[in-house]
Amino acid sequence: MGAPDKLIGGSFFSLLFTKQKFGVIIKIQTYVLFKKGVNVVLERDNIVMHIDVNSAFLSWQAAYNRQMGMEEDIREIPAVIGGSEERRHGIVLAKSIPAKKLGVKTGESLMEARQKCPNLKVIPPSYDVYTRASRKLRDLLAEYAPKIDVFSIDECFMDFSGTRDLFGDPEELAHRIRKRIKKEFGYTVNIGISTNKLLAKQASEFEKPDKVHTLYPEEIQEKLWPLPVGELFMVGYRTVPKLNQLNIYTIGELANTDRELISGLLKSHGRLIHDYAWGKDASKFSEKSSMPFKGVGNGSTIHFDVEDRLTAHKILLSLVETASKRLRDEDMSCRVVAVGIKNKDFGYHSHQRKIPVFTNCTHDLFEIIRELFDETWDGSPIRHMNVRFTDLERTKFKQLNFFQNEYSMKMEKLDMAIDGIREKYGKYAVIRAEYIDSGLSPVLGGYPNDEYPDMSSIL
Ligand SMILES: [Mg+2]
Structure with missing residues (x-):
């Protein structure tokens, strides 16, 4: 789990000047003591945020359409972004909330989606628009986070470790970023806050849209463990039935099952998800975070x-x-x-x-x-x-x-x-x-x- 919490009362540093004059070395040492007020502040060392654009392709398309002066907001009607219906790959890439309410699922064929919703509006994807939207978002986030790791076209991790003096409370900062994106770009995001990438990502998956959630290590039991085990990162639809056979239905049940048993069943993948159920994740931010593309x-x-x-x-x-x-x-x-x-x-x-x-x-x-x-x-x-x-x-x-x-x-x-x-x-x-x-x-x-x-x- 993340580094231990740190008590901060003041900090101390020294400046050392060395000057050579008339062949004599003069050393001046200055000590400065910064006082941070009377109250002792409880501060964490690591703060990681995960940002996820809500229904990215649909949101970006809707925001773009609005900028182009279209009256209709495709977020408010049953609509999907989907591949060409005539050609081979016609699947739902993103859906509006009204389409979701009618049972339309991401990844299903447009034909299946149409059966559930005959008046469905299908909009072909404009990848150019999404690429630019994604880049604009990253540019905005770079104004805040010293380090950014791109996870996918609509998801980024931000490392805010050691920036409390600069930005203040992480939750307030996340709300500032969320509101600014909504105001300047016209779409909503979820932001998850924690001490490592895994927990931050899980936090951004909580209630959507337009929300900020925390999932600090001390909140795991209350917020993460009651969820179905399939909601844990890296537990896919093929793993769920195997875990169910062991009577594991929630993330908490996975965490509290003997590690050797899980390891025997799923090998290294089992050890990984067992660690994840406890919120353990040692992944670091890449040093080359300015270059997300390989x-x-x-x-x-x-x-x-x-x-x-x-x-x-x-x-x-x-x-x-x-x-x-x-x-x-x-x-x-x-x-x-x-x-x-x-x-x-x-x-x-x-x-x-x-x-x-x-x-x-x-x-x-x-x-x-x-x-x-x-x-x-x-x-x-x-x-x-x-x-x-x-x-x-x-x-x-x-x-x-x-x-x-x-x-x-x-x-x-x-x-x-x-x-x-x-x-x-x-x-x-x-x-x-x-x-x-x-x-x-x-x-x-x-x-x-x-x-x-x-x-x-x-x-
Ligand atoms: Mg998303």
Whole structure:
């Protein structure tokens, strides 16, 4: 569990000046005693907060629609953000509260959702909007927290350890952040406060929306233990029945079951969730918290079999368009480029290359992707393709590249101009001529979770 509470009465430090004058070393030592008032304040060493956007995609879409002047608030009607209904992947990505009340669930097919709610409004996702909203949120949080770890597109951990002098009471601070997000961005969040990441995350899961909750170690028994065991982080739907067989239904029952028994049943995963039930989590904030991305990937399952090289190139270009823009949105450039191809019998081939210079230019990245594809493809019908850019570096620290030719510099300027137009007027406002009447989407791509390296079992 977190570090012990600390009593603070005053602090003490020394300044040491060393000065050499006329060959004689003069040392001046100054002692300063800060007095922090008469009352002794009980202060914790570690304060961690977890912030979670309530129904993120739907909230961001609603806030965006309002900014665009639309009257209807999709949060107040049965509505979902969902993939294309005609194509293969039509699932509910996020739902409004009225849709939830009608039984609509995240992850179910749009067809199932429609059966429960015939007048359901289905809005296709605008990943560009969500990426920007996520980045804006992180920028705002960075004004407060010295360290931020991104957990997923709509969840961050913030380390406030040792900042009480700066920000005061953590709960009041969390409410200030919550209210500011609501006022400036127009959507709601939940914030959980504790002494480690696990407990902060569990706290943000309590009653939603627009709430701040604490779950300090001394509150575990009262607030965490009565909950169903499936609500504990890392206890998935496959683990729940196994625990139920041992008569474990609540988190408290898991905590109070013999550790060896759980370990015998579920091995290291069992030991992990047993620790979690006691609120034990030793995960640290990453040192590179300013760089949340390890890589950007983009892939698409195609709704027909691709059998010719030119069509494949066009689809790859549309994937690169989205993925390279995402790099530019994050001020990142990459040095490792990879392509993956799945054929209709689900055979998978991938190929990657390290390039001499960091880039985020659509044109340059596509040239490499096309070469890699041509070297890899055996001519069999293709079902799925993906591109991936890794080994990232902040673009603003990019060294001047003397080898870059004039054409590629022009292409970078073109990227900036196209990005600007697409942000303002939508992603189809400018498209490449080869896509006209091709039946292909000129800009493809979703927002796969694997872009976030921390979106895994490890906090
Ligand atoms: Mg969320």
